[in-house]
Amino acid sequence: MNRMMAIVEREMRKFFRSPALMLASMIFPLVQLVILGNAFGGKIRDARLAVVDEDGGPQALRIREAFDSVRANIRTFVPVYYDNEKKAMEDVRNGKLDGAVIIPPQFSRRVYEANHPQVAVVVDNSDNFMSSALESELTDLVTSLNQPTVEPRILQQTALQIVELYPYIEYMKYLLPGSLALAMFVSVMIGGGMLYIDDKARGVHEGYLVTPITKLELVLGLNLAGAIKAVMTGVIICVIGSLMAGVSTIFNPLTMLGLLVMIILTSLGFNTMMFLLMVRIEDPLVPRAMFGILNTLLFFPSGAIYPIQAFPPWLRAIAKVDPFTYAVDGFKCLLLKETTLAAVWGDMLYLTIFATVTLGIAIPLFKRTL
Amino acid sequence: MPETYAIAVEHIVKKYGDFTAVDDISFNVSDGEIFGLLGPNGAGKSTLIRMMTTLIPITSGRALIAGHDVAQEPDAARRTIGVIPQALTSDLDLTVEENLNIYAKLYDVPAKERKRSIDELLGLVDLTKWRDAQTKTLSGGMRRRLEIARGLVHHPKIFFLDEPTTGLDPVSRVAVWEMLGNIKNQRQLTILITTHYMDEADRLCDRIAIVDHGKLVALDAPMALKASVPGSNVIEAQFENPPADWEQRLHTMDDVTSVQHEGAGMYRILTGNGSRTTTELVEMAVEAGIAVKSLSVQNTTLDDVFVHYTGRQLRDELQKAYAFTMPQRPGLQP
Numbered sequence: 220m221n222r223m224m225a226i227v228e229r230e231m232r233k234f235f236r237s238p239a240l241m242l243a244s245m246i247f248p249l250v251q252l253v254i255l256g257n258a259f260g261g262k263i264r265d266a267r268l269a270v271v272d273e274d275g276g277p278q279a280l281r282i283r284e285a286f287d288s289v290r291a292n293i294r295t296f297v298p299v300y301y302d303n304e305k306k307a308m309e310d311v312r313n314g315k316l317d318g319a320v321i322i323p324p325q326f327s328r329r330v331y332e333a334n335h336p337q338v339a340v341v342v343d344n345s346d347n348f349m350s351s352a353l354e355s356e357l358t359d360l361v362t363s364l365n366q367p368t369v370e371p372r373i374l375q376q377t378a379l380q381i382v383e384l385y386p387y388i389e390y391m392k393y394l395l396p397g398s399l400a401l402a403m404f405v406s407v408m409i410g411g412g413m414l415y416i417d418d419k420a421r422g423v424h425e426g427y428l429v430t431p432i433t434k435l436e437l438v439l440g441l442n443l444a445g446a447i448k449a450v451m452t453g454v455i456i457c458v459i460g461s462l463m464a465g466v467s468t469i470f471n472p473l474t475m476l477g478l479l480v481m482i483i484l485t486s487l488g489f490n491t492m493m494f495l496l497m498v499r500i501e502d503p504l505v506p507r508a509m510f511g512i513l514n515t516l517l518f519f520p521s522g523a524i525y526p527i528q529a530f531p532p533w534l535r536a537i538a539k540v541d542p543f544t545y546a547v548d549g550f551k552c553l554l555l556k557e558t559t560l561a562a563v564w565g566d567m568l569y570l571t572i573f574a575t576v577t578l579g580i581a582i583p584l585f586k587r588t589l
Numbered sequence: 590m591p592e593t594y595a596i597a598v599e600h601i602v603k604k605y606g607d608f609t610a611v612d613d614i615s616f617n618v619s620d621g622e623i624f625g626l627l628g629p630n631g632a633g634k635s636t637l638i639r640m641m642t643t644l645i646p647i648t649s650g651r652a653l654i655a656g657h658d659v660a661q662e663p664d665a666a667r668r669t670i671g672v673i674p675q676a677l678t679s680d681l682d683l684t685v686e687e688n689l690n691i692y693a694k695l696y697d698v699p700a701k702e703r704k705r706s707i708d709e710l711l712g713l714v715d716l717t718k719w720r721d722a723q724t725k726t727l728s729g730g731m732r733r734r735l736e737i738a739r740g741l742v743h744h745p746k747i748f749f750l751d752e753p754t755t756g757l758d759p760v761s762r763v764a765v766w767e768m769l770g771n772i773k774n775q776r777q778l779t780i781l782i783t784t785h786y787m788d789e790a791d792r793l794c795d796r797i798a799i800v801d802h803g804k805l806v807a808l809d810a811p812m813a814l815k816a817s818v819p820g821s822n823v824i825e826a827q828f829e830n831p832p833a834d835w836e837q838r839l840h841t842m843d844d845v846t847s848v849q850h851e852g853a854g855m856y857r858i859l860t861g862n863g864s865r866t867t868t869e870l871v872e873m874a875v876e877a878g879i880a881v882k883s884l885s886v887q888n889t890t891l892d893d894v895f896v897h898y899t900g901r902q903l904r905d906e907l908q909k910a911y912a913f914t915m916p917q918r919p920g921l922q923p
Contacts, residue, residue: 221694221697222694222695222697224694225691225692225694225695226695228691228694229680229683229691232680232682232683232687233680233682233683236682236683236723237682421676421678422674422675422676422678423678423680425644425674425676425678426672426674426678426692426739427695428643428644429642429643429644429667429670429672429674430667430692430695430696431664431667431668431695431696431697432695588643588644588645588646589639589644589645
């Protein structure tokens with residue numbers, strides 16, 4: 220016990236002596252939270268949409284008024300008026316515009332005759348996100364135009380303003396559980412992976428191995444030290460991230476307790492997994508090379524940045540065993556859904572089992588000799 | 590009942606696949622002895638030390654440390670030994686005292702005893718006023734002294750040092766030697782030391798074992814080893830364009846026991862009578878019309894002993910050509 224704690228003591232003293240390393244493991248997930256949260260969270264704004272009015276009638280004017288109201292309010296697109304359909308199409312093709320709306324000749328007449336009036340939309344579908352945003356915005360517009368009893372502009376204004384209130388923070392909140400899990404993963408990757416292999420290569424372990432420390436004490440000491448570092452990172456990111464993303468649930472004492480348990484179990488699960496991966500590695504370059512792969516393999520399928528329900532079956536299978544998935548789910552429940560502990564006990568159980576199993580495999584693989 | 594040695598190594602072998610790093614080595618080290626292991630890089634010294642200190646499994650044979658078989662009772666062996674590995678492994682971020690404290694805890698030294706032992710050791714290695722300094726602020730020699738103290742926190746009986754002075758400047762080396770001498774006297778230690786500095790081995794060691802290609806090629810006290818080399822003087826002479834049979838002709842001189850051509854017209858001649866051979870050699874060169882570029886006469890040193898037993902010098906550039914490439918653990922060697 221004393222000997223195990225000596226290992227932990229050494230790691231902790233080193234950890235607090237090199238604050239740069241501590242910060243490094245926290246800054247990356249925070250930067251990701253801010254950048255991804257803002258980059259992906261927003262709606263399309265100021266797309267350039269050509270409007271070619273070949274009709275010129277009163278119904279075409281209604282459409283143009285509706286477009287102008289979009290420009291004045293939600294600003295999904297800015298209408299650019301063209302006289303010439305050919306020129307507009309050419310500009311869509313060479314990228315000057317993101318799409319074009321063509322109001323054909325005789326449009327107004329067809330509206331009055333109720334003879335299938337049509338407006339053509341040409342979109343640059345090489346950018347899926349942009350084209351579907353334009354399509355949906357235009358579909359909404361056409362739908363509201365088709366309901367003459369309702370005042371379309373007023374309805375639009377109210378409806379759109381609700382979306383405008385938190386366009387960015389919503390996605391940032393969604394990202395927060397993932398960033399929290401990622402922060403702990405980075406901490407484990409540095410503290411439990413890279414530093415562990417570096418110590419091995421520098422001969423620090425040789426120093427341990429000539430002492431009477433047992434294999435179990437050594438393994439538990441190393442894992443405990445790695446997990447403690449991850450817990451500290453997790454707690455700090457949980458507080459900073461929640462404040463940044465405007466998540467107020469952390470002030471609820473019961474949620475706080477649940478978060479702490481989740482952070483501890485996630486840290487243990489991640490660290491034992493990393494220890495198992497590193498248990499027979501000698502080359503200090505390996506953990507560095509593995510960092511990117513593990514990050515992609517474990518973080519992205521976890522539902523941290525995109526819902527698992529959108530994944531193909533093989534990716535869902537990865538998500539199913541990935542400890543990240545359970546960590547993200549647990550944090551999501553506690554931070555965003557304000558659920559009780561009953562909703563996350565399954566995640567806690569999985570992480571506990573995962574940590575026990577990985578450690579159970581790693582201990583016999585750990586060599587007490589060089 | 591045979592005498593219990595501090596270290597008894599019996600027919601020890603270490604194989605890495607087909608490569609035999611240590612090949613059937615046996616020796617005993619008595620209590621209180623300073624025992625030197627000499628050999629070029631890759632000769633098997635570190636492998637031998639690692640087997641004796643329970644770091645790597647022994648392929649065959651056995652090693653007894655204070656009577657404990659390292660394969661059967663590794664923990665008992667570990668408690669009686671202190672080990673200073675070749676690489677400097679103290680934590681640079683921690684202070685001198687913290688480094689010592691953590692190792693004392695790894696050895697289960699009780700808290701009270703820890704404080705006393707660390708105070709004493711800091712005095713012994715002359716680091717008392719640096720106890721709160723971060724290790725990264727210390728010089729190489731001071732760090733080595735810290736490691737020596739670290740290896741002694743649990744009062745071991747037997748102390749293993751793997752190349753303790755490699756990479757140190759001459760002043761620091763002498764300081765380390767003196768320190769080791771003092772510590773040995775105060776603590777009744779048995780010391781096993783590896784080195785490739787001949788002067789160090791000559792000065793420190795009671796007995797020396799020379800290891801080459803994983804085999805023990807010589808083992809005796811430094812004086813006895815020097816006496817065992819035929820010829821009491823070494824002449825090193827460099828000639829301008831010597832003929833091909835020059836080596837044989839040098840051999841025919843009186844009292845000459847061995848001649849070695851070291852390239853570039855340089856010859857190393859062992860002789861029983863330095864002055865006579867020198868005269869004869871100069872006369873022979875004049876007669877043959879060969880200019881003598883340089884000439885030196887020395888008493889036998891451990892270097893000569895080494896050359897005699899291994900057929901090569903301990904100089905690094907020469908080692909490179911001969912030394913086996915031992916399967917290294919990546920990044921382990923500095």
